[in-house]
Amino acid sequence: MQHSSPDTFLRIYEQILDRMNEGVHVIDAHGKTIVYNQKMTELESMSQQDVLHKPLSEVFQFPSGQESTLLTCLRTGKSIRNTRQTYFNDKQKEITTINNTYPILENGQIVGAVEIADDVTKMERLIRENLLEKNGSRYTFDQIIGRSAPILDVIESAKRAARTSSSVLVVGETGAGKELFVQSIHNASLRASAPLISQNCAALPDSLIEGLLFGTSRGAFTGAIERPGLFEQAEGGTLFLDEVNSLSMSLQAKLLRALQEKSIRRIGDTKDRAIDVRIIAAINEDPVEAIANQHLRKDLYYRLGVVTLFLPPLRERKEDIPMLTKHFIAKYNQLFQMDVVGVTDEVLHFFNEHDWPGNVRELQHLIEGAMNLMMDETLIGFEHLPLHFLRRTPASAVSAAAVEPLSEPFLPFLGEGKPLKETMQEFETAYIHHVVDKYGGNISRAAKELQISRQSLQYRLRKLGIRG
Structure with a gap:
């Protein structure tokens, strides 16, 4: 029988760790990360390159007077079970997990520590919703x-x-x-x-x-x-x-x-x-x-x-629209793990001119739909709003700088019987192509008019197969 090499076993272990639904973080005796699985990268919004082989204390920050459960376990040699921990990654994003942390021993000596973490935010939301739904x-x-x-x-x-x-x-x-x-x-x-x-x-x-x-x-x-x-x-x-x-x-x-x-x-x-x-x-x-x-x-x-x-109705209390918009953005930031900070001034003006026949529920669904169309942008712009919404809003509500009238070249996407996803993609392709051509392929100027980042425009050009 042929025996597998240590390298083969190591690759197998890495694949198993990356398929686990819990985060796994291992440090050595010096406090440097030696194992950091895929789930942990998702929980902490970090890449493996940012964490592996670096001192834990240099990568993450902990509130004053608190220490990492991993480092505490490494220092004391004692297991720490079901402990809630809140800390910050290198981008100052707050992370909260429930951890089980254990020392790693070799010949009676502490050579490291391993932590198995669960996303407490999702757990608490599920528990809260279950308790509330019972009533x-x-x-x-x-x-x-x-x-x-x-x-x-x-x-x-x-x-x-x-x-x-x-x-x-x-x-x-x-x-x-x-x-x-x-x-x-x-x-x-x-x-x-x-x-x-x-x-x-x-x-x-x-x-x-x-x-x-x-x-x-x-x-x-x-x-x-x-x-x-x-x-x-x-x-x-x-x-x-x-x-x-x-x-x-x-x-x-x-x-x-x-x-x-x-x-x-x-x-x-x-x-x-x-x-x-x-x-x-x-x-x-x-x-x-x-x-x-x-x-x-x-x-x-x-x-x-x-x-x-x-x-x-919402049309009779439009001064509440900014507050409602902020509330729904925060709600879907949490659900979608996004960092949207608001809407553009033109979109807010647009909202104030709309008559909102569906009231607050319509605004909520609009924000949810817009955030589904966003990539790395931080502001909701006209390019994220559903086409049917733009059509039924008075043209006077939209500034000329924000949305140009659609000319005949954009109309082929309006064929009947097409799925909404296909229609939206054709419209996006045509409009981005038009704006990029308008500025002679200058990506920075085109991105400015589209009110998205340069990186986001480059991503969309690649995704849609448009040569900038």
Whole structure:
């Protein structure tokens, strides 16, 4: 049998380490890095060349009074288990990990230390989301973004409503943040420790939603089983009925009875069951129009609208757009591991001119989509915004320096039936080609007009096969 050489074993070990889902960092007796696997480079945003064979204390910085767990383990010879550590890489980026650190012994002497690290940021986010999802409620008033008078007024009214168990009707356009206010009211109320159950009334036909709301009894219909409805599941807590105006008038009448009597009767049952549930309902049209159009019973409106909150659409609180933009950029920086710092002045002006029919949700999706198109840029520019968004925004909102009118040479990409990805790539290729030609192949001047870095433009030229 042929024996493998030590070099072969070393290559095998390196491949195994690089396939691990934990970071592995090994230092020798002098504190220099000798092993640094692929996962560790991702956790610390460092390359192996920047770390290998260099003293650990020269590469990473630790808060005053704290020492690297690796160096501590090397100095004391004692294992350190499940320890949270926050430190900074050579670019001053903060890193937080959960570490298990062990001394490496040879003939009873400490010859190094090994650390196995997990990304605590992702772990904590998963734990936090799981805990919050169990209660069905994630948001509080502190997380509502905005300092404009319209939003502050409605926040104050909602906080007052949270002190009681009266029914609340939230009126707002799609994407204005109705769910956020509902969860905030629940979490600020005495019912916060009890369930918050949400149901979109437009998502199911009346034949199904009645059983879902009130529950069913065995034998009520073929295949029926004893099943509690949402009212019973929300006992002691809050039941949120979104788009309640989509329910039929007969079902609205049953809902009204449940609210008045504070009891429900399962389908097919003969007895009433007392309930202790706070109802928060939401509609996406003016309640007066909903009543006039027979979308909402007047008596149900009076019962639900003990407190009525009118959420302002984004077009009526545009002074909040910079704050919301900053918030969403920070959110997706964390999710995408990016370092975007803001939007260009032209894009911010563009945002202020847009009427935002999709409200805050539209802004959020726009920021997410733009950051998906970015490479190493730090500012969101027009080149990152979806084409459909640019088209429906008034031309007066866009300065001539920011976006030139598309001339006929750019129109071939508008063929019908093409996938969006292919269409966007053709448009990007055509526009970059146009700007580079405009400046006679001068990459620096073309990058300046495109409002991206020179390196980013060179990358795009290579990726798109354009010769600069």
